[in-house]
Amino acid sequence: MEIAKQVGAAGFRGLYVEANPLSPASLREAQSVVPEATFVDAGVVGPPPTGGASPTHLMLSGTAADKIATLWANTAVTPMVVGSEPGAASAAKSAFALYNKGKAALAVLAFQLAEKHGVTDALTAQQTRTDAASLKDPALPEQLRSVAWRWGPEFDELAETLDEAGLEGDAARALRQVWTKLT
Template identity: 35%
Template sequence: MTTLGILHPGSMGAAVAAQARLCGAEVLWCPDGRSASTKERAERYGLTPVRGLSEMTEQADMILSLCPPAAAEEVARAVAACSYARIYVDGNAVAPAAMANISAILRRSGSTVVDASVIGSPPSESKSPRLYLSGPAEALSAVVQLFAGSAVQARPLSGGIGQASALKLSYSSYQKASRALAAVAYALASDHGVEAELLDLAQGRTTSYLAETAYFPKVAARSWRWGPEMKEAAHALEEAGLPSNLADAAAVVMGRWTGLKDTSPDLALVIEELHTGPHCGPT
C-alpha cells in the first residue's frame, strides 16, 4: 500500500487525495495550523493525521503539494529541510521557472520531483479532472498507478520538469482571464443599461463566457487564489518573450474581489466590487 502525504487538503487537495485513498493508498495530512473547514474535509475523506511535517516525511512514499502558488516554494523548502528523499509531486499553478527552482530545492535533499498540474474541477462522482505530469519516467509511472481507476485522469507528458506547469498556465491564462474579462464587459454594459442587449449578442455564440453570468460570483469568490495564479501566468508569458499585459490586468481585476474570499456573493455585489473593491495595481 502506498502512503501519500497531502500538503494541504483544501477543496482540491482533499478531493484528489480522497481518490488516492479510494484506490487503496493511506493518505497523511498535518492538522497543525489548519482551519476548521480543512479539518472537517480531512475527517470527511478519511485522511490520517500526523503530528507534524517531519512525521509525514518519515512515513510517506510520496508527497503531493496542492497549495496557493505563492506558498509553493516555502512548502517545498520545509519538506526539503526534513531531508525528504522520495517522490515529491508539486501540483501548484506556478510558472516553469518557479517549478525549476522548486525542483532544485528538493533535489538537494534527495527527492525525486514530479511537475504536476490539475486541470478541471475537484474530482467527484460526476467530475473527472486531468492530472498532467512531467519529470522522471519512473516517478510518473508511480503517480499514474496511484490514481489508476479513479476519477483523477493522470496523464504523463514528455519533456521533463516545467512541461506540466507550462500547460497549466497556458490554459489558465486564457480560461481564467477570459472569465474576468467577461465580467468587466458585463459591468460596463450594466452601467449603461444595455446588459440585456449585450447578453443577446453573447448568446448568439453558445460558447461565449459572456452568457454565463451565474459564474461571475464563483470567479469573484475564488479570486484570492486566481489572482496570484494570473501573476504566475504573466511570469510564464514573459519567460517566453510574449506579452503578459492581459494576465497582469486580470490579476488587478481579481484584486478588486479579494474581500469576497470564500463567500457566496450575488451578481449585483460582484459588479459593485469591480467598481469599489481594493485597487491592487495601476488603473
C-alpha cells in the same frame, strides 16, 4: 514554497509532487529546495473531481511521472503524462489556465461594463452565439469572487511564464487586476 523548503530541509528522498500553478522560475526554485527527492511537476486542470461531464486532469511531467499517473488510474481524476522533464505539466496547466480564466476575466469585465451602461440584458442575449457561452449568466462576477483570491496570484505566475517564453506577460498582469478588484 514554504512546504517545499520544509520537505527539503527534512532531507526527504521520496517522490515529491509539486502541483501548484508555478512559473518556470518558481518551479526551478521549488525543485532546487528538494534536491534529494524525485521531483514530479503536476498541474490540475478542471473542476473538483466529481465524475461529471467536465473531467479533471492531472498533468504530470518528470522522470517519475508515470509512477504518479498509476496512482490516479481508475479514479475520477484523469492523469496525463505530458513530458519527461519538469516544467511540461506546469506549462500545460498554465496554457489552459490562461485561456479558461482569462476568458472568465474578460466576461467579468464585459458584465461590469454592461451593468454600468444598463445593457446587461443585451449582453446576455448574446449567449446563444457559439462564441459567447461565458456571457449567459450576469451573476458570473459574483460567483467568481470566491475564487478570485487564488486566481490572482496564479495570473502573476502566468505573467512570468509568458515573459520567460518571450510572449506578452503584461496581458496576464492586466487580467490579474480583474481578480484583485473582485476580492
